[in-house]
Amino acid sequence: MIAIYPGSFDPITLGHLDIIERSSRLFEHIIVAVLRNPNKSPLFTVQQRLEQIRQSTQHLPNVEVDAFDGLTVNYAKMRQAEVLLRGLRAISDFEVELQMAHTNKTLSTQIETVFLATSNEYSFLSSSVVKEIARFGGSVNHLVPPHVALDIYQCYTNNHTVSNPTTKMEAIPPQQSLPTGTPSQKMHKQ
Ligand code: ADP
Numbered sequence: 001m002i003a004i005y006p007g008s009f010d011p012i013t014l015g016h017l018d019i020i021e022r023s024s025r026l027f028e029h030i031i032v033a034v035l036r037n038p039n040k041s042p043l044f045t046v047q048q049r050l051e052q053i054r055q056s057t058q059h060l061p062n063v064e065v066d067a068f069d070g071l072t073v074n075y076a077k078m079r080q081a082e083v084l085l086r087g088l089r090a091i092s093d094f095e096v097e098l099q100m101a102h103t104n105k106t107l108s109t110q111i112e113t114v115f116l117a118t119s120n121e122y123s124f125l126s127s128s129v130v131k132e133i134a135r136f137g138g139s140v141n142h143l144v145p146p147h148v149a150l151d152i153y154q155c156y157t158n159n160h161t162v163s164n165p166t167t168k169m170e171a172i173p174p175q176q177s178l179p180t181g182t183p184s185q186k187m188h189k190q
Contacts, residue, residue: 003027003083003114006072009034010042011148012053013130015122019087022116024060031079032057036069043131043155056145073108084111089118089126 003023009016009032024030034049044052046067057063068075076084084104086097101113118125130140134152141149 001027001083002029002081003085004031004033004076004081005085006033006035009049009053010127011044011049011144012056013125013127013144015118015125017056018119018122019116020057020063023085024063028062030063032063032065033075034067036067052148052151055147073104073111076111082111084113086113086115087118088115089123
């Protein structure tokens with residue numbers, strides 16, 4: 001069975017990677033699909049994100065990385081996937097994700113949304129949290145794969161915003177996790 005894992009991945013985090021690794025044991029083939037979303041101003045281009053994800057998943061032979069635009073269900077049908085994979089961190093994710101899953105069901109009854117619960121250690125982690133820390137000069141080495149951390153530091157150094165990329169930050173408690181988007185943004189891109 002083919003599963004699509006759609007998202008922004010701006011950038012991929014260890015939380016995303018954990019979901020990809022665990023789901024690669026559950027499904028024959030996983031397609032990590034980066035959404036081209038003209039309504040968002042990403043830190044990294046789609047091409048950069050594809051490269052970051054490819055490098056992060058090169059140890060997983062049944063994982064493919066691709067980009068798409070338009071409705072996720074249409075892309076899933078085109079790729080003959082039967083599953084949309086999403087991760088759940090908190091109740092706030094649940095509300096948005098449930099609405100998306102129901103909406104997608106109205107668009108295609110053939111495609112099921114499957115949720116994987118976050119691993120405990122990544123329940124606070126989002127791409128937004130990573131960018132927020134890096135923007136103020138904190139270390140993100142414990143939050144993203146090493147090559148992605150370098151890309152992030154380079155990005156913020158070029159913008160003259162990172163003062164000390166090697167500074168270790170304290171772990172952020174779960175209640176400070178930032179939402180990755182409003183329901184309307186998320187509905188739009190589906
Ligand atoms: P989107 O803009 O679609 O939310 P993201 O890249 O933020 O794109 O997230 C893609 C998917 O990965 C979503 O289902 C999100 O809930 C999930 N996800 C993100 N971070 C984590 C994490 N730390 N643990 C589990 N799932 C996560």
